[in-house]
Amino acid sequence: MIARREPSPLLRTTGVFFLVGLVCLAFADIAISTVDPWLEFGRLLSGIITPDFYATDSLWLALAYTMAFAILGVALGNLFGFGLALVFDSRFARMFCAVIRSVHELFWALIFLQMFGLSPVTGVLAIAIPYAGIIAKVYAEILEEADPAPLKALPPGTGRASAFLFVRLPDAWAHFKSYSMYRLECGLRSSAVLGFIGLPTLGFHLETAFREGQYSEVSALLILFYIVIASMRVWMKRPLLPVYLIGAALILPWGVAFSLSHIGRFLTSDIVPHPLREGGPDMMTKFADWMSAMVFEQALPGAVSTIQLTMIALIATGLLTLIFFPLISPLLLGRGPRWAGHIFLVVVRSTPEYILAFVLLQLWGPSMLPAIVALALHNAGIIGHLVGRYTEQVTLRQDSSTGANRYFYEVLPRVYRPMLALLFYRWEVILRETAILGMLGIATLGFYIDSAFADLRFDRAMVLIALTALLNICVDVISRYVRGKLRLQTSLEMK
Amino acid sequence: MSLVELRNESAGYSGTPVLSGLTLTVNAGERIALVGESGSGKSTLLRLLYERCGPDVSLVPQELGLVQALTVFHNVYMGRLHCRSVWHNLRNLVWPARPDVADVNEIVASLRLEDKLFAGVGTLSGGQQQRTAIGRALYHPGDILLADEPVSSVDEHQARDILQAINDRKQTVILAMHDRALAIEFADRLIGLRDGRVVLDQASAGMSPEDLDELYVTADA
Numbered sequence: 001m002i003a004r005r006e007p008s009p010l011l012r013t014t015g016v017f018f019l020v021g022l023v024c025l026a027f028a029d030i031a032i033s034t035v036d037p038w039l040e041f042g043r044l045l046s047g048i049i050t051p052d053f054y055a056t057d058s059l060w061l062a063l064a065y066t067m068a069f070a071i072l073g074v075a076l077g078n079l080f081g082f083g084l085a086l087v088f089d090s091r092f093a094r095m096f097c098a099v100i101r102s103v104h105e106l107f108w109a110l111i112f113l114q115m116f117g118l119s120p121v122t123g124v125l126a127i128a129i130p131y132a133g134i135i136a137k138v139y140a141e142i143l144e145e146a147d148p149a150p151l152k153a154l155p156p157g158t159g160r161a162s163a164f165l166f167v168r169l170p171d172a173w174a175h176f177k178s179y180s181m182y183r184l185e186c187g188l189r190s191s192a193v194l195g196f197i198g199l200p201t202l203g204f205h206l207e208t209a210f211r212e213g214q215y216s217e218v219s220a221l222l223i224l225f226y227i228v229i230a231s232m233r234v235w236m237k238r239p240l241l242p243v244y245l246i247g248a249a250l251i252l253p254w255g256v257a258f259s260l261s262h263i264g265r266f267l268t269s270d271i272v273p274h275p276l277r278e279g280g281p282d283m284m285t286k287f288a289d290w291m292s293a294m295v296f297e298q299a300l301p302g303a304v305s306t307i308q309l310t311m312i313a314l315i316a317t318g319l320l321t322l323i324f325f326p327l328i329s330p331l332l333l334g335r336g337p338r339w340a341g342h343i344f345l346v347v348v349r350s351t352p353e354y355i356l357a358f359v360l361l362q363l364w365g366p367s368m369l370p371a372i373v374a375l376a377l378h379n380a381g382i383i384g385h386l387v388g389r390y391t392e393q394v395t396l397r398q399d400s401s402t403g404a405n406r407y408f409y410e411v412l413p414r415v416y417r418p419m420l421a422l423l424f425y426r427w428e429v430i431l432r433e434t435a436i437l438g439m440l441g442i443a444t445l446g447f448y449i450d451s452a453f454a455d456l457r458f459d460r461a462m463v464l465i466a467l468t469a470l471l472n473i474c475v476d477v478i479s480r481y482v483r484g485k486l487r488l489q490t491s492l493e494m495k
Numbered sequence: 496m497s498l499v500e501l502r503n504e505s506a507g508y509s510g511t512p513v514l515s516g517l518t519l520t521v522n523a524g525e526r527i528a529l530v531g532e533s534g535s536g537k538s539t540l541l542r543l544l545y546e547r548c549g550p551d552v553s554l555v556p557q558e559l560g561l562v563q564a565l566t567v568f569h570n571v572y573m574g575r576l577h578c579r580s581v582w583h584n585l586r587n588l589v590w591p592a593r594p595d596v597a598d599v600n601e602i603v604a605s606l607r608l609e610d611k612l613f614a615g616v617g618t619l620s621g622g623q624q625q626r627t628a629i630g631r632a633l634y635h636p637g638d639i640l641l642a643d644e645p646v647s648s649v650d651e652h653q654a655r656d657i658l659q660a661i662n663d664r665k666q667t668v669i670l671a672m673h674d675r676a677l678a679i680e681f682a683d684r685l686i687g688l689r690d691g692r693v694v695l696d697q698a699s700a701g702m703s704p705e706d707l708d709e710l711y712v713t714a715d716a
Contacts, residue, residue, distance in 0.1 A: 002600050003612040005566075005591070397560025398545060399553065405576040408588055413564040 010420065010486060014318075021315030024308040030372065033365030040363050047215020053224075055217035058205065063224050066201040068248035069120070069194065070187035073127025075245060077187075078180055080128065081135025088140035101133030102472035104432045105190045106354075106439065107446075107465050109197055110453050114270070115263045120252040123199045127190050131183060138179055139172070146171045177238075184236065188229055189352040196354065196439075200253070206355065210362060222351070229350045270458040277459070294460060298452075299467050302438070302445040306471065309368055309375075309444055310431045316376035317383065317430065318423050322412075324348075324384025325419070329391040331411050345388070349381030353433045354440070361440055371437045371444075375430055383422045387415050421488035424479045431475050435468045445471075496523045498639070498667060499547045506543045513539040514691045521669065523638075526662060528682035528699070529671040531710050535688040537671035541641050544669060553635030555642035557671075559628040563617035567608060567627050570616055571599045574634035602630050605660045607653070621648040629657060638666040645670060646677070655680075675704035 034040065053059065087093045109126035116122045150167045195203025202221055209217040236244075269277060275286035326332040327341030348356075353374045360370030391411060400410050438446025445468045452461035482488075499521040507513040513536045521527065521544065529537045538557060545554050553574060561570050568591060576584055587595055596612075603609050606626040611619060616627055625648045632640050640661060646654035654674070658681040661668055672678040678685060679699045687695030687710045695710065 001609065002596060003610055003614075005568075005613040008615070395558075397554065397556045397558075398542065399556075400560065401573065401576040404581040405584055408581075408585055409565070409569070409573055409576060410562060413562045413569075416564060 010416065013482065013486060014420070017311075018315055021311050024311040025315075028308060028312060028372075029367045030369040031365075031367050032369065033367060034363065037363050037365075043213070044215050044218075044359070044363070048219045048222075050216050051219035051223050052214075052216035053220045055209070055214060055220060059217075059220065059224070062195070062200060062202050062205050062221070063228065064251055065199075066188065066191045066195075066225075067228065067244075068251050069123040069127060069191040069199070069201060070184060071244050071248045072120075072124045072252075073191065074131060074180070074184050074187040076124060076128035077131030077135055077183070080132035082139055082176075084132060084136035085139035085143060088136060093136070097133040097136045098473055098476070099133070099469060101130050101137070102432070102469035102476075103130060103465060104436050104468075105130055106193065106197060106436050107449065107468070109194055109199070110449070110461070111465070113197065114266050114453075114458060116258045117256055118198055118200075119256040119258055120254055121258075123191065123194050123201070124252075126194060127187055131187065135179070135183060139176060142172045142175045142179070143168055181232065181236065185229055185232060185350075188225075188232075189350070192225060193352045193354045196358070203355070207358070210358070222355075226347060226350050230346060266458065271462045273459045273463070274457075294463055298448040298460070299445075299464060301443065302448045302464065303467060303471060305368075305442075306431070306435050306438070306444040306468075309371055309437075309442070310427070310434045310475075312368070312372050313375035313379070313430050313434060314423065314427055316372055317379040317426070318419075320376045320380035321383045321387065321419060321423070324380045325387040325391070325415065326407060326411075328385065328388035329411065331391050331394060331396060332407060341388075345381050345385050347381075348377045349385060351378065353378040354436060357437050357440055357442075366441050368442060371434065371440075371442050374437070375433060379426050379430060383419065383426065386422055387419050390415060390418055417488060420486070421483060424483050424488060427479045428472060428476045431472055435471075497521065498523045499544055501543070501547070504543070506539050508539070512691070514543070516692060517543075519686070519693060519696075521667070524666050525669075525684055526667075526682045527669045527684045527686055528678035529669065529686050529688060530673075530675060530678055530695075530707055531688035533673070535710075536691040537688055538643050539691075540688065541643050541669065541671055545641050548639050548641070551637030552639040552641060553632035553637050555628050555632045555640070555645050557643040559624055561616045561624055561628055561631075564615065566613045566615055567603060567611050567619070567630070568596065568599050568613055570627050571602060571630040571634050574631040575636060578636060599630075599634060602634050605633075605664075606630050606657060622650075622653070625649060626657065629661065633660065633664050639669075640665040640667070641669045643671045644673060647673070651677075675707045679704065 084093055084097055088097070105126050108129055109122055112122040112125050116125075146168050150171075151163060154163055154167065192202040192206075195201035195205065196207055198204065202225055206218060206221050209215075209221065273287060273290060275283055275290045278286075280286075324345060328338050328345060330338065333341065356374035356377055357370050360374055364370050391414075394411070394414055396406075396410055400406060435445045435449075438444035438448065439450040441447065445464055449461050449464045449468070452458070452464060497520050499519075501517050501519040504517045505512045505515045506517070517540070529540060531537055541554075545552060562573075569588065572587060572591075572595060579587075583592075586592065600609060600612055603612055606629060608623060608626050608630065611623060616624060619627065625645065629642070629645055632642065642661070645661070646657055649657065651674075654677060658670075658677065661670075662681060668682075670678075670682065672682075679702050682699050685695065685697060685699045685702065685707070686693060687707065689710055695707075
């Protein structure tokens with residue numbers, strides 16, 4: 001008698017997602033359309049190995065602006081996020097946070113651009129607002145998971161505020177600090193990317209240098225960016241924080257003026273659907289026509305390709321993670337190769353998806369391929385790093401197998417669950433980024449949003465941004481359901 | 496025929512010696528029990544012997560070294576990963592081949608675990624996990640088995656069955672044991688350790704558990 005074998009639910013779920021990804025891939029355009037992609041790649045490579053730090057005088061200023069936007073944006077986001085975390089019990093606060101974090105920094109920036117122009121307010125708020133939503137959620141979770149024992153030991157009659165200050169806050173403080181550091185790293189990436197829509201950060205110079213084929217300048221910009229991110233723990237010390245905040249506030253060019261009447265018109269008139277704005281007796285039929293045209297010509301095709309690209313990118317990220325995490329795992333590689341693996345993973349995870357996609361798009365021409373590869377590289381870099389670090393805590397038995405056998409039997413089964421948890425956690429992040437990559441010309445929602453802004457049709461842009469946010473919230477809900485059902489822990493994602 | 500010869504050797508963890516002045520010969524076909532207090536150096540001695548035994552040896556470490564996310568079948572099958580091609584192993588990971596399932600099932604059945612063949616190890620009790628780790632060592636093709644407290648989590652009745660299964664399938668067996676009566680019953684040679692030194696090394700025939708008392712008397716008692 002041999003016992004029956006039941007396939008594991010973990011593998012079954014993986015299989016379903018894999019099939020969905022394959023179907024999406026079958027309908028995707030992944031052709032390389034440039035005449036000679038290798039020629040341009042060769043020029044890029046030769047530029048990368050000959051960085052030119054003196055190409056423009058504005059390089060250092062761009063770096064300073066990038067840091068200033070990130071520091072102010074993350075600080076403000078932290079402040080708001082902390083406040084919101086305190087009232088996270090309320091349903092309204094939770095909904096509010098879900099909505100503000102479901103809209104990507106770049107979309108916020110496009111909105112604020114209409115109101116404040118190129119004033120630093122645009123950049124700071126674009127980072128602070130979505131970050132506040134994310135930080136509120138994470139801080140609320142940290143406060144919730146704090147050890148309840150000391151709270152019970154307090155003498156009866158202790159006020160809520162005192163209990164919070166003396167018991168809950170000290171416990172959570174260290175977590176807040178380390179999460180803030182992680183957020184600052186994200187903030188630096190967001191800040192760099194904001195340059196692509198015209199703010200004076202690294203992205204702005206990167207785009208210009210790229211369009212002009214100045215690859216040595218591109219290289220210098222990227223190297224400086226990596227150094228800033230990699231050395232973050234050295235320069236970001238708490239006693240220096242006030243210095244950085246004041247410095248950031250002083251350095252930004254606040255002089256750009258904006259008019260209140262302009263802001264008022266944007267908020268009360270420009271974003272109202274245009275048939276409603278015009279009024280008239282047949283307003284409602286016109287509005288219905290406008291809406292159905294929106295849905296069938298933009299919202300639906302945009303949403304379909306956004307979801308399609310997201311699913312392909314999710315699967316590609318998973319597959320690439322399987323290759324990336326061994327690069328830094330002491331169970332599988334020696335010290336030397338691991339060192340190289342660490343550097344490689346730092347580079348791929350520090351480069352924002354948007355910049356990666358932008359580079360690949362120049363090389364391969366417009367299709368979904370650059371976006372897929374960019375999303376997979378960046379996200380697999382992040383998850384691979386976390387999973388690789390996780391394997392450092394695993395000790396194998398003295399007589400364990402070696403080589404590929406060790407990878408498949410000893411290591412992979414042990415990391416599969418946390419890896420899947422991280423992957424599902426990043427699903428929502430990948431969707432947010434997928435929408436954004438549309439701004440580079442791939443027909444996801446971002447493409448239609450960007451065109452709407454370019455045509456000054458803010459009413460359309462707002463409907464499409466709302467739809468993007470809705471998609472995001474849906475994916476968040478599904479992901480939470482799957483993680484709950486498979487009992488996938490997400491404690492790893494904090495580190 | 497001598498399998499391992501230790502001559503005045505020392506061993507330990509990261510610089511601190513646990514064993515010192517160790518001289519010991521293990522012959523093929525011997526069934527040895529290592530006895531002594533916890534901390535006397537049994538695990539360190541097993542580690543040392545494992546390193547000297549060559550490729551024909553399988554090991555049951557005290558912490559078992561099981562992969563919790565895999566089934567009993569997979570964990571036992573791991574005893575022969577090195578005998579098969581990676582492709583075959585990969586295939587068995589995803590979709591176990593019938594002949595391998597039958598082979599593994601035979602071992603698992605001798606440990607009374609056959610109804611758990613495709614259960615995840617993470618869902619098993621401590622005793623069942625211990626039997627899985629023994630199954631892995633038994634499935635290993637080598638003739639030599641080293642085990643660190645292999646029956647610490649099962650009842651005495653099961654312990655006898657398990658030790659019998661080990662003796663049936665392996666030629667040379669070296670077990671670290673804390674149950675003196677079982678050690679005398681299943682081993683034909685006892686090696687007693689105290690403070691990292693061999694203080695007793697004799698055939699088990701005719702011994703009684705009380706004869707081992709001096710190994711367990713602490714200095715200040």
